[in-house]
Amino acid sequence: MTLTLEQMRKDIAELIELDPSEVRDDDVLPDLGLDSLRLMRLVLAWEEAGLTADFGLFAEYSTLGEWWREVVLPAQAV
């Protein structure tokens, strides 16, 4: 199973109680209310969906666009 950008957007939006349209690629996620504990839950969920990626690596970036480009695409490319 492959994680998609839109699935990630939907998961994030649900966790911070926003509409997916309000989570744009370059919004700073901590400013939208995403904290490390919620990120942890996201990463755990995505790991269950088959992603192999480090929580810390997600945490180094602050936007969905960066996550997709810098973390998820390289991991899924392996």
Add this chain to the structure above:
Amino acid sequence: MAAVAPAPVAARAHKLTEAQEGLWYAQALDPANPILNTGQYLDLRGPLDLPAMREALARTIAESQALHLRFRMGEDGPEQFLSPQGITPRIVDLRAHPDPEAEALARMRADSDRPLDLSAEPLAAFTLFILSPDRHLLYERIHHLAIDGYGMVLVTNRIGEHYGTLTGAGPVPMPLPPYQRAHDENDAWLASDRRAQAAEWWRAAMADLPEVTGPNPGRAVSGHRFIRESRWLPADIAASLEQVATRCKLGWPDVLTALTGAYLARWTGGDCVIGIPFMARMGRKIARLPCMAMNVLPHRIRPDEDMPLDDWLALEAATLREERRHGLYRSEYLRRDLGLVGGSRRLYGPLVNVQPFDRAPVFAGLTVGLHILGAGAVDDLTLTFRGDPQSGILFEVDANPALYTAHDIAGHSARLPEFLRAALAAPSLATVPTASPAEIAATEQVNATAHPVPDTTLTALIEAQMQATPDAPALSHGDQTLSFADLDRRSAALAAKLSALGAGPGGIVAVALERSLELPIALLAILRAGAAYLPLDPDHPAERIARILSRAQPAVVLSAPDLAALFAPGTPLLTTPDWPTTGAAPATPAAPDDLAYVIFTSGSTGEPKGVMVEHRAIVNRLLWMGAHYGIDASDRILQKTPASFDVSVWEFFLPMIVGAELVMAPPGAHRDPAAIAALIRRHAITTLHFVPSMLSAFLAAPASGGLALRRVFCSGEELTADHRDRFHQRITAELHNLYGPTEAAVDVSYWPAAPDDTANPVPIGWPVWNTVLEVLDDRMRPLPPGLAGNLYLGGVQLARGYLGRDDLTAERFIPDPHRPGQRLYAAGDLARRRPDGAVVYLGRSDHQVKIRGLRIELGEIEAAIMATGLARETVVLAREDNGGEKRLVAYLVPKADYAQGALAAKLADTLPAYMVPSAEIALSALPVTSNGKLDRKALPAPEFRAGGRAAETATEQLLARLFAEVLHLPRPATAEADFFALGGDSLSAVRLTLRIGQETGRDPGLGTIFEHPVLSAMAAAIEAHAQDDGLGPLILLADGDPDAAPLFLIHPAGGISWGYRHLARLIAPARRVWGVQHPGLDPQTALPENLDALAREYMQHILRLVPDGPVHLVGWSVGGIIAQALAVELAAVGRKAGLVALLDSYPADAWRNEPDPDPVAALRALLAIAGHDPNAHLDLDSREKVVAFLRAGETTLGALPDPVLDGITRLVTDTNRLVRGHYHRPMPGRLTHIRAALDHAGENLGADMWQPYAGEVEALAVPFLHPQMTSPEASAMIAPELVRRLDRY
């Protein structure tokens, strides 16, 4: 192992990041403090691959650059740099050690406790302890400047990852980022406009912060160590936590943080600010970097406890989210922004640290346990939760030992999980008690006071006792004593009369009498008539008495003819002359649930409240006291408490039910320490009561020294540890602290304040029989030990209620929420329990205050002020501005016809003296706070100061100084100052008399202060007094045991004996010490014919005081010659002298043949009397010069009025005549001679000169000059010799 250096090494020094600054300064302030060494160890079980572990450590150390940091002071402030020195991981083999685990832990502790040199040595250390082939402990210690909690997780996990790689169990981990990223992120943050926005957001969010404190108040600065209590959260709590979080769609860490905050808020009045450690890495390039980045976010919690729990949790989570969004702004800066730097000002109290990431790391093939040793400073409390609901949550309470005891943290550690369990199951916080079930059960144990008490009346108990011991003494007053049969007869007669006048069960009879034999007879007669007695204080204003009588409607008022003016016409008075002496007690007995007495206390509405107490209640109280303290027929109990104060109830009736003797103190004696001490000695009192402030004054009075009795009870206000300790230093007796309001039959709790009791504060202790004490919060929920709340009282002693005030009764006597059908009385007091269950009193919770044991409703005073028509608005406070003494101050917005000082005069008509404010301050408006409430803090402190001329005479100046001292005035009082207007009260008046006594050697008497409160008048009275008493033939130099034979000190040449005051005070209070003075001090009095005539005159005075037994005589100089002559005269009338001691006196024979001294030489003898060496002042060669010299000094002699000084001068000259004309006769018995051994060089003077004139001469010597023989120093040597000899008689 070799040192592992960082790779690569950067040589350049950097400024500290914002995150590091606060820590750096904290460490710099206390370089020897090791608390910032954060440390932990892993407990590794299983077969460890030692080479892999070595390599894993080496790789981790090499790539974690932060571990190699050093810190130093640079030119622009502190800076950091990477050291190439390297870090050597250590392997310690403890397999041969008998207790390898304990040894390893001790070594870890020793390492963690060592402060580091931040500039010169590695900030990190790693040690692997080998305990056994299958057990290893890996210790990691890193200074907080280099690492934070999450950083430690990263480092530790890193070791595990490398170990996995090296043992073939895992992939090669991604490289760690370089430390440079910490600087880059810091620079980016500093440059970002988000920083200013965050600052602004926090300033607004934290505006209006309350004064922040933790559960235990005090200065919250971390020490060198902390104390810890840890336990696992029970699985059911972790499960509920997860369920509730899921139900609320919240993160469980937020739910846990909020509920922990709610628990902490319970400790600080429902409002607290907790600190929440914040990782500060999210979305930053330092997310995977071991470094110090964390921040602490202040989070205020003031729960609306009625809000549904889920709603409140959602609100908290939303707030937490907002705070995290602004979480990069440093709390150190916010603290500065809010002006909270310095002193005890704080931004947050306890830390609540939920660490879901803090799980044991993975080491392939090993089982791993994680143990945190220290995570940085512990300023207050740090409550840490490590782990998660699935794998278990470790709960640690770390505390600053300067603020918390091991007991405190054990309490929090056990209690918080119970709070969480209850809260997670509750609809709202309102139903969750702070006390744990175990604590509630422990309180029930303390309150298990059930004890059988006969269902009877006070009257029946007293009647049984009167029957049992008719001949025993029941009652004494002065020289009169009544037996129980007398008491029976007289009270029965009066009861018959009262019954005839309509008094009976359900009725009330009032009593207004001074202390006398009649007072207890009246009280008992009322009880025997079946009625309740209502005591009235004859000192109270007529208007107040009228109000009480109109509410109580007594059938009869028992009083005395001289008090009749207190009552309005038509009052059904029965005064003492009309009391019958014969008659049988009526057969109208009261039942146990009838009223025994009604006592009126101050009421907030301006109306005194009549507390109705039933027989059953007071019977419980009295039988408890008799049994608990073993009070029996051998006791003598002093009655000194005014009958209108309910402490008097046990004083009156306990002796009557146990057959003890009740000794009535004379009216007014209860305020006079000397009088009380004399009563105790004279009547061999075994048991008495003090209000603590009076006890304090009593202990300060000379007369109380060395008293021995069985027991002293204190109640009415707070007994302090100081009172207790001073008591036991001075008095031999048990001391008991009792507590209780009038509404619960005198006392409901007790505490033995024994000599070995070290409790501070002194508790009010434990409930008496059939009584419960509850400490509950504002929602009537039980509170744990240590937490202050409202004190509620329950049980058989509760009063029926307030007479005619069902509304007030319903307000204060409420249903017990935890014991259906029972009542509780809201005492209006704040209290807390100690861990052992004893209750500690903390003060009043409402507008009542207590001043010297008297409960005062400030509202009653305010109502009285409004009733004067002089004020538009008013507020009364009890202030403690000076020296910790409480004084009432009235603030008012005056009406037009108000004049300064007008209030007190008007109030004296309606309020008892103790309720009249000591000061009144007129204001144009009462200050209010921003939310419209009265701003008590803004009310100015009164200036207790009077205008007028400055003190002039020596006595006035002395009083000006003493007024200021006693009343804590900033400057000496003026001559027109009124002692009471300046804030004086009866207690400070006692202090003033003591001080005047100390300064002048004469007790002015308390009456003098009350009669002449204005300084100049008081000074005149004291001077007049001095002429009356101080210069009379006998003055009491020091009071003492009146039953011991007194000592008489005979004046020297000047005729006055004040100079003996030091000596006298060293001999009292074992006996009284009198000074004998020359009648010729009064210039109108003729001079004596000769010395023998003078001695005979003195004998007459002395024998009036000593009707039998030995007469002890001491005299200095000429006084010794007279003492010897007195001993001769005593023998002539068949009396015996006891001690006859001569202080450096020599027979007249030595002087007779010397030339007459010139008048000036005689005058200069005055210098000796004043304590100066005349030979050192040869220049004083005229009367004027001598007098001027004496006036200039601070001697009592110099302060004497001119006529007195004239009298003394006359006597000095005349005494020379008497001595030269005196021919000694031999006295029988021993003459003790004490020679001034430093004097008389070249003179042939010695004790043996007395040989012809005494049966026996005993010679002593002290190393002083003749003029110094009455100095404090000489007295200190002479007094013990005299005491030893006096004790033989």
